[in-house]
Amino acid sequence: MALQDKITQVWVKTTGRRIDAKDFAWLIGPVGDTDIIKDTFVTKLAKEENLEICKNLPASGLLEQIEELGLTDEEMRRLNPRVADFYENTSEYEFEMWSEWKGFFKPFGKILSSVFSKRLQQLNLPLKAIDTAKGLKSEIIKLKCKETQKTKWTIWYRIIKSTDDVIYSGIYTTCKNPNHKTPLLKVIFPLPNGNASVVMKKNIEEDGALLLSSDGKKFGDNGFYFTLTDHKGNYWARFVKSMHEWIRVYEDEENILRADHHLNFYGFRFLDLHYKMTKKSNP
Template identity: 45%
Template structure:
């Protein structure tokens, strides 16, 4: 039986062994759309960004403004009618995410809140990743958001886009995710969010569509490997790659605009039960003062 690497925290080892036991071994050449950077065993946090740049021979872009999760909305290959219907404010948000600030409201389902505390205690605080706020209150000005571009040294083109969110007071990492566009096997372009974990990652693949009011709807509602959805990936002690597709876990994000104000609602469900809802009020900043 294959096993994870031994030189790491016990909680991480047990989680990775679960992926091996109940997941599937994959060949990298057959799953390029799914793959992305993995984390180290000594935590993720801020140091991961420098480690990734060094490992891939990239440089960190020092520019503070006009940096987006997407280089262009055209990367999603929406139909002409869908693109014309999509809110221009939503397009600007995705192409210039660094020009916006966020207020956050978190709503937990009480049935699942204990699992949130367990996640923080066992993993999040230690590895500095997926550190979900636990309070069901509006957190105005609590989060800091930064878009970090890693550039090719010669061409200066963007090779990696990282969305780093931290608590302002403590500088503790909430999320450190790598965002890119991938094309799943059925030919559908999707947004892929990669959250590095020790010797692996939690990866969410979101399928885009445009709603009737011009909102961008991103949904991870697939049924099997190859669809949009939530995946754990890891590298075992021998360097083999494994994935576990979590069919029961869904992530839906709706980004909309009203009176030039952008807002987003993200809903996480498990077994069709709402686990958690994030409500974001997104405001454009004065970039001349940034």
């Protein structure tokens, strides 16, 4: 195991808290190996849980149904149907992406890339807008029960075409946090012996946009978490209250479907990611 991974895991153990997997089931999720993450965890997870790997099936979405987020009837009426379609049929879309690192945070992006991202092939946040000029390669991978064909896990696997680096290899699911009345969206990024999870609450805005936020202030809130395991049933978790994210999915004034992803560190905006989503043309 690399030294930087050991340091991170010691930090989680010493500054986080020991958790019981049963009491904090909403935080538990798939973990990665000690080597390159990339998409290797997909095969490992499918084997461990006896699941079938299905890639890019027609009309595959990050969510099976948008209602999984616990939307009320009023929220469903207000939600832009194109936003719902994107989450339910993500494989039918093509993506363009622009990145913007803010001021003195640019060196942080380079450090993250050299120490963790390039080696693990995970969270390769683009350092320059030109890095994503050729677009993204996007795959929706479903891990399904072999008997019932019911989806257990959904992975969104995205690669920067110009560099062939993995920008995201995230597992999309929902979780029932006891501190919230309705399910939260949870995105799990497997890391060595653990994972990073972004737990987000939803809000349907007046214009029909979907706003997802991980801006909680304490352990148990929506937010950013590191979870670690020793593979013997012991778990530790660290709530990172300095990290906040907002993702707004909306239709702009030109009827183009877009998403704006803002990331803050200690209240300072350090990275903006902007997406343009276009429905694929029928062959």
